[in-house]
Amino acid sequence: MKKRVTRSQKRDESDENDPFSTIPLELKVEILMKLPPKSIAMLSFVSKNWSSIIRSKDFTNLYLTRSSTRPRLLFSVYLPGDVQTRFFQSCSQEDPSSSDHHRVSYTLTSDPRYSFSTPIRGLICGRNGTKMIIGNPSTGQFVTLPRVKTCRQDILSAFGYDPVNDVFKVLCMTVTSRRRRTRHALSKEHQVFTLGPRQKWRMMECKYPHRHYSNSKVICRDGVLYYLASFKDKRSLISFDLRSEEFDVTKLPEDYTLQEFGNLVNHTGKITIASQAYNGTIDLWVLENTNKEEWSKAASVAPSWTDIAGNEHLFTFRGILGTGEIILAMLACPNPYFFICYDPKEKIVRKVFVEGIGDDSAAIQVFxxxxxxxxxL
Incomplete structure (x- = not known):
């Protein structure tokens, strides 16, 4: 009778025959640190030894620390059609036009129409109706969360990281009603999901009933989620502490452009709202002191990108790089894809092309x- 060989036995044999078993641990770690995450994920199946190193929290934190010194641009690209596809592509933030590109296709389900939140420590959260997923766009691994318990389809969600307890959490707010002629809706149910085995959605209490803006961006900083909403008929900054799981409200300055066109951005390590009126001028409002609700108007810039892009293109503000450069991108998806970088200090405008993602029908999110x-995961 032929003896059945289990997977664990095969793995033990591969460990014994592993030609890298004599390499010191420090050297193995250094080798892995030079590889992209997708290659590292494949190596985790080589042997138990490699898997134990790669899946350890120490190695993940070390890799994140080094990666944080070389931030990248991440593109989420959805291609509609008879065969719907989704892929993620990252590239060097310093030189997006270079050949340093990493692409990972997303094939978890047959329905890839997810809208994704801003990545946090390498992970990303996507929502499609009441279906939600969390994944690593650099390795292609995604997990499906339990469906949000609500009879309503119109929900809003935010993804963040609590550094004190070292956990990722998802905040989900269901919408109970929508006022006419407004862009926002009243949040009714507030639920939280903590990433981990055997977890489930938990109902939370919100002492500040507010109305969300459908296009509001969420920023996670130091374990707190921030987003813009209407509170007592005034546009305000709402915060949700991932550790205490409590909401708070901060008043915004009485500025018409800020109230009407403001969007949250990452800038100078502080919570910043960028407001862009129809004339192209961009104002940056920085929250200097949360407790005292002190704001400062950091800059007012008017980039002249028409000489490079042409008058026929309509651009919108997308964010600010760590270098301080302001990013503007077309509302449509050009082919080849490009965006505009504006340096407010040097008054320089440049056109940056990114190969491999342009398509007239594509829906692209840029992070x-x-x-x-x-x-x-």
């Missing part, structure tokens, strides 16, 4: 300061 991670 800045993305940190690649080899983390397994």
């Amino acid at each position: 800045f300061d993305h940190v690649e991670s080899p983390m397994f």
Whole structure:
């Protein structure tokens, strides 16, 4: 009778025959640190020894620390059609036009129509109706979360990281009603999901009933989620502490452009709202002191990109790089894809092309300061 060989036995044999078994641990780690996350994920299946190193929290944190010094641009690209596809592509933030590109296709489900939140420590959260997923766009690993328990389809979500307890959390707010002629809706149910085995959605209490803006961006900083909403008929900054799981409200300055066109951005390590009126001028409002609700108007810039891009293109503000450069991108998706970088200090405008993602029908999300991670879920 032929003896059945189990997977664990095969893995033990591969460990014994591993030609790298004599390499010191420090050298193995140094080798892995030079590889992209997708290659590291494949190496985790070589042997138990490689897997134990790669899946350890120490290695993940070390890789994240080094990656944070080389932030990248991350593109989420959805291609509609008879065969719907989704892929993620990252590139050097310093030189997006270079050949330093990493692409990972997303094939978890047959329905890839997800809208993704800003990546946090290498992970990203996507939502499609009441279906939600969390994944690592650098390795292609995604996990499906339990469906949000609500009879309503119109929900809003935010993804963040609590550094004190070292956990990722998703905040989900269902919408109970929508006022006419407004861009926002009243949030009714507030639920939180903590990433981990055997977890489930938990109902939370919100003492500040507010109305969300459908296009509002969410920023996670130091374990707190921030987003813009209407509170007592005034546009305000709402915060949700991921550790205490409590909401708070900060008043915004009485500025018409800020109230009407403001969007949250990452800038100078502080919460910043950028407001862009129809004339192209961009104002940056920086929250200097949260407790005292002190704001300062950091800059007012008017980039002249028409000489490079032409008058026929309509651009919108997308964010600010760690270098301080302001990013503007077309509302449509050009082919080849490009965006505009404006340096407010040097008064320089440049056109940056990114190969491999342009398509007239594509829906593209762009994320800045993305940190690649080899983390397994």
